[in-house]
Amino acid sequence: MSDVETLLARRQVLLGPGMATFYRRPLHIVKGQGVWLWDAEGRRYLDAYNSVPHVGHCHPHVVEAICRQAATLNTHTRYLHEGILDYMERLTATMAPPLAAGIMVCTGSEANDIALRMAQAVTGRTGVIATDWTYHGNTAAVSQLSTRTPPVGGHQGHVRHVPAPDGLRPLGGQGGAAFAEAWGRAVAAAIDDLAASPHGFSALIVCPFFANEGFPELPDGFLAPAAAAVKRAGGLLICDEVQPGFGRLGSHFWGHQRAGVLPDIVTMGKPMGNGHPVAAVVTSAETLAAFRKAFRYFNTFGGNPVSMAAAHAVLDVIERERLMANAEATGRYVQTRFESLRARHPRIAQVRGAGLFFGAEFVRPDGSPDEPFTAEVVEGMLKRGIILNRLGIGMNTLKIRPPLPFGPAEADLLADALADTLAELDR
DSSP, X not given: OOHHHHXXXXXXXXXXXXXOOSSSSOOOEEEEEBTEEEETTOOEEEEOSOOSSTTOBTOHHHHHHHHHHHTTOOOOTTSOOHHHHHHHHHHHTTSOTTOXXXXXXXXXXXXXXXXXXXXHHHHSOOEEEEETTOOOOSSTTGGGGOSSSOOXXXXXTTEEEEOOOOSSSOGGGOOHHHHHHHHHHHHHHHHHHHHTSSSOEEEEEEOTTOTTTTOOOOOTTTTHHHHHHHHHTTOEXXXXXXXXXXXXXXXXXXXXXXXXXXXXXXXXXXXXXXTBOOEEEEEOHHHHHHHHXXXXXOOSSTTOHHHHHHHHHHHHHHHHXXXXXXXXXXXXXXXXXXXHHHTTOTTEEEEEEETTEEEEEEBOTTSOBOHHHHHHHHHHHHHTTEEOEEESTTSOEEEBOOOTTOXXXXXXXXXXXXXXXXXXXXX
8 A cells, every 4th residue: 555545544534524625645744845745755746726825835934933933932822912913913913903903723614604793793684695606604604604515404594605706708798887786786686585584794805816716807996896795785895815915916915905995804814824823803893892792702722832933934934035015026927837828729718817826717618617638638737747727617617826935946837837738638
């Protein structure tokens, strides 16, 4: 039995059946550095997928900060400590007023769970709207928002879903402002439906980049009509920044800034601690006060001194190494390389993205999503030492979101490998 087969057998027994892995033959990863990963056999892979090591795997500044604080003190927030306060000041300085206060937690799931409860506390209502191809975590509350794995017993009556935006197949059949207005009307209709129910309407929750929906190419101001409908109804707009936040999109530090909206609540996680479990909810002082009054909430590990040291160090590296500028420049460059491939490969319907979150959508000759072909592209790239994956409504869009030090040299390796993979699959 091979090493991989042995590990899979142990996982089956110890972690339960169905424990997910990537790829037909899962990887046994033993080391990471910068934008590179190594498996147990010593093979090196270019990591074009993992957003958690935001400033690079095992960045020495982050590692040193964690070790130094762990050797000094680690405890919970019922003792006073400057770390959490200094970090919250630094974090909220990247946002516009009134987003000026928050709660530190450990995961994006926790953050989104709290955000839903904040909306309940402010509005006195429980109804929530999400897209029909979203993912916001795995607590009992936020798993109600996902349609891909319906919860046991089905979705509860307080959830409404609107169509996931699709830039190639826009709601209403028209692009541009008409698309935004059509989607806004869908949100307004869901609001009205909830308002007529016993639940009422409390919040719309979206990723402002619509990452899991396939990060569609959308017209400027796309979210404005929906945000206006939410405001008219007295609800709250929640923006889940777990994937697009912390400068990944290059042009803006946050996805909602790029989308041109000011949410009532912002949630974040994954990249905050570069692999150390750090997440947060940021909102206004008034919303946070309403939450504190309605819910008795405490998180033992959220905001502990070691987590805050890691989070501070990540911000240090983003600033010192100018990683936002790198994300913007490299993103433009790699999309140019991908566009040259699209001109030669009719299966590529569109190249899209922002900064270091980009990909390509593959379709059949009739224009329908080509999920099997996209799956073969992912496996072909792995064979060439490139780690990426796929997502979107049809699971036919390459999902590429590497650590932010990913630069032009790595972009060339990626684009060349994609060219070779497509050439092989086209034979």
